[in-house]
Amino acid sequence: MARNGAGLAQRAATAAAAVARQPPFDSFLAFARSSVLGSISIVLLAALVLVGLFPQLAAPYDPDQLFYVDLKKPPSMEHWAGTDFIARDSLTRIIYGARITLLVAFISVFVGDALGFAWGVMTGYMSGKFDLVSQRMLDMFIAFPTIILALLLLAALGSGLVTIIIAIAVIRVPGTARVIRSVALSIRAAQYVEAAEAVGASRLRIMSRHVAPQCVAPLFVVASAGLGAAIFTEAALSFLGMGVPPPTPTWGNMLGGVLNELFQPPWWLVIFPGVAITITILAFNLLGDALRDFLDPRLRGKLD
Amino acid sequence: MRRYLIRRLLLAIPTVFGVTVLIFLAMRVIPGDPLRSIIGEGQIYILSDEELAAVKASLGYDKPLIIQYLAWMGDVAKGDLGYSFWQKDKSIADMVVRRGPITLQISLMALIIAWVIGLPSGITAAVWRNTSIDYGVRVLVTLLMAIPNFWLGLAMILATILIWNWRPPVELATLWESPWSNLQMTVGPAIAMGLGFGAIIARMVRSGMLEVLTEDYVRTARAKGLESSTVVIRHALRNALLPTITLTGLYLGATLGGAVAVERAFSVPGLGFSLIYAVQARDWTVIQSLVLLFAVAYVIINLIVDIVYGVIDPRIRYE
Numbered sequence: 328m329a330r331n332g333a334g335l336a337q338r339a340a341t342a343a344a345a346v347a348r349q350p351p352f353d354s355f356l357a358f359a360r361s362s363v364l365g366s367i368s369i370v371l372l373a374a375l376v377l378v379g380l381f382p383q384l385a386a387p388y389d390p391d392q393l394f395y396v397d398l399k400k401p402p403s404m405e406h407w408a409g410t411d412f413i414a415r416d417s418l419t420r421i422i423y424g425a426r427i428t429l430l431v432a433f434i435s436v437f438v439g440d441a442l443g444f445a446w447g448v449m450t451g452y453m454s455g456k457f458d459l460v461s462q463r464m465l466d467m468f469i470a471f472p473t474i475i476l477a478l479l480l481l482a483a484l485g486s487g488l489v490t491i492i493i494a495i496a497v498i499r500v501p502g503t504a505r506v507i508r509s510v511a512l513s514i515r516a517a518q519y520v521e522a523a524e525a526v527g528a529s530r531l532r533i534m535s536r537h538v539a540p541q542c543v544a545p546l547f548v549v550a551s552a553g554l555g556a557a558i559f560t561e562a563a564l565s566f567l568g569m570g571v572p573p574p575t576p577t578w579g580n581m582l583g584g585v586l587n588e589l590f591q592p593p594w595w596l597v598i599f600p601g602v603a604i605t606i607t608i609l610a611f612n613l614l615g616d617a618l619r620d621f622l623d624p625r626l627r628g629k630l631d
Numbered sequence: 632m633r634r635y636l637i638r639r640l641l642l643a644i645p646t647v648f649g650v651t652v653l654i655f656l657a658m659r660v661i662p663g664d665p666l667r668s669i670i671g672e673g674q675i676y677i678l679s680d681e682e683l684a685a686v687k688a689s690l691g692y693d694k695p696l697i698i699q700y701l702a703w704m705g706d707v708a709k710g711d712l713g714y715s716f717w718q719k720d721k722s723i724a725d726m727v728v729r730r731g732p733i734t735l736q737i738s739l740m741a742l743i744i745a746w747v748i749g750l751p752s753g754i755t756a757a758v759w760r761n762t763s764i765d766y767g768v769r770v771l772v773t774l775l776m777a778i779p780n781f782w783l784g785l786a787m788i789l790a791t792i793l794i795w796n797w798r799p800p801v802e803l804a805t806l807w808e809s810p811w812s813n814l815q816m817t818v819g820p821a822i823a824m825g826l827g828f829g830a831i832i833a834r835m836v837r838s839g840m841l842e843v844l845t846e847d848y849v850r851t852a853r854a855k856g857l858e859s860s861t862v863v864i865r866h867a868l869r870n871a872l873l874p875t876i877t878l879t880g881l882y883l884g885a886t887l888g889g890a891v892a893v894e895r896a897f898s899v900p901g902l903g904f905s906l907i908y909a910v911q912a913r914d915w916t917v918i919q920s921l922v923l924l925f926a927v928a929y930v931i932i933n934l935i936v937d938i939v940y941g942v943i944d945p946r947i948r949y950e
Binding site: 463464466467468470471472473474475478479480481482483555559562563566567568569582585586591592594597598600601604605606608609612613 | 642645646647649650653654657658773774776777778779781782785786788789792793884885886887891892895896898906907910911913915918922925926929930933
């Protein structure tokens with residue numbers, strides 16, 4: 328199974344290398360042509376990123392502005408997504424929430440997958456004792472259900488923006504390291520690596536110049552699916568009150584706020600933040616699928 | 632088979648050991664020392680320096696780390712999980728015995744729901760590939776995989792309140808004592824988690840079936856003139872199910888712990904809810920024990936999955 332996966336991943340790497348040789352815009356066009364859903368999700372995510380970068384342009388109000396007379400009002404012409412428990416505009420807070428959600432997802436996936444990538448390339452290429460020890464260490468991290476590991480880290484570090492990024496990054500490392508390791512293992516056997524070893528290239532050089540570049544395509548596939556997962560984890564942790572604390576809006580802590588009034592929950596405060604989370608995860612998942620099919624359709628179902 | 636079993640068991644030992652060390656270190660050495668954060672957290676309780684020293688001594692914190700670790704392991708081996716840090720009379724072992732079954736029950740029910748939904752839809756989608764049934768299943772799968780389970784739970788509660796003015800009970804009720812209120816309490820979380828996992832199963836079964844349906848032996852079976860349903864169920868499905876079984880085991884382990892958010896959404900008094908409560912109250916003895924429990928359960932389930940896998944698929948044993 329692992330060998331098979333590695334073979335597939337290697338094919339993906341070659342396919343991606345072929346794509347990379349084209350000018351970037353051409354390969355982007357080729358990708359857009361290959362998948363309608365992929366392109367739709369790219370447009371959607373680009374819009375989300377813009378909203379996250381400039382929420383003040385998209386949002387009708389200020390996220391902390393209070394509308395005293397409109398406490399917990401259902402959607403209306405003035406407040407499209409209603410108002411919350413302390414009379415803030417819900418739509419505005421959802422728009423500002425995109426910023427934190429995307430920030431956490433992008434940074435944690437970037438950090439976690441970069442570490443996992445480096446670790447995977449090293450263990451895959453060096454093998455031997457180093458590989459054995461690092462495999463056992465990864466087993467140790469994989470032995471925790473992800474949310475539980477995140478909770479353990481947050482309990483130790485305290486909750487907040489930085490710690491939640493650390494927690495999500497840490498839970499990403501082992502999975503990414505595993506996939507990249509299996510790719511690196513297959514590349515180690517390639518003739519050009521043997522040739523580089525024969526001419527006396529250092530291990531660091533072989534890893535960085537010959538092995539790592541081939542692992543980049545699988546990394547992209549893993550990371551794009553990982554963004555959806557990171558959004559889910561962040562939302563769940565914020566919902567549980569362990570994420571970015573309340574005055575700052577995140578989709579998760581907006582949902583968490585509903586928990587206090589579950590016997591009479593205002594429906595708009597339950598529905599809209601959840602729809603925002605779902606659409607974002609959906610877009611990342613679709614992008615991940617399209618990217619994988621584009622890089623190599625044979626990877627379908629293998630790198631999940 | 633015996634050698635395979637022994638090797639798998641031996642591999643689990645360093646993992647469990649590592650897990651205990653990791654938890655131990657997280658609770659003591661990481662910068663935000665949990666005791667210190669209890670102290671820093673003004674709204675809970677403020678200890679003076681002397682009180683802090685006394686608390687540390689009472690917990691054995693003044694001893695070297697290695698002694699503390701061994702003492703903890705000794706207690707755990709005896710089945711003594713200790714007491715809540717804040718409520719000294721609240722035994723953690725009791726809590727696990729009382730609340731654990733609820734969490735386990737919800738996970739198992741979610742699993743059953745997932746299989747009942749996922750298996751038939753995965754098979755139909757694969758057999759009638761590229762028909763409207765297939766597209767329907769795929770759209771649903773994609774959608775369900777993106778919906779966060781805890782939000783689905785919130786939406787379900789909202790719906791039952793708005794429609795029937797009813798919400799699931801939150802009082803602890805066991806299956807054998809008060810089965811009716813127990814089912815009312817657990818069925819919601821089970822559906823909220825089961826639907827998402829059912830989608831993943833449907834997807835796995837579908838792709839597994841598609842791969843297998845083009846194999847030579849399936850063609851042979853068809854050529855022999857076997858009924859289409861026999862070919863699909865007896866020949867194709869058996870092989871297509873292998874990855875799904877692994878996934879189910881992994882998922883069971885993950886839901887045991889990952890159900891925290893869903894349990895919180897429904898306010899179900901399971902272990903996940905206890906863990907959240909403990910993390911918020913910085914009840915570190917409870918955190919330590921529950922995290923250990925979740926991790927060990929996960930390791931054991933993975934072990935069982937590996938063994939089952941070895942039984943079903945003989946190729947694995949000789950690798």
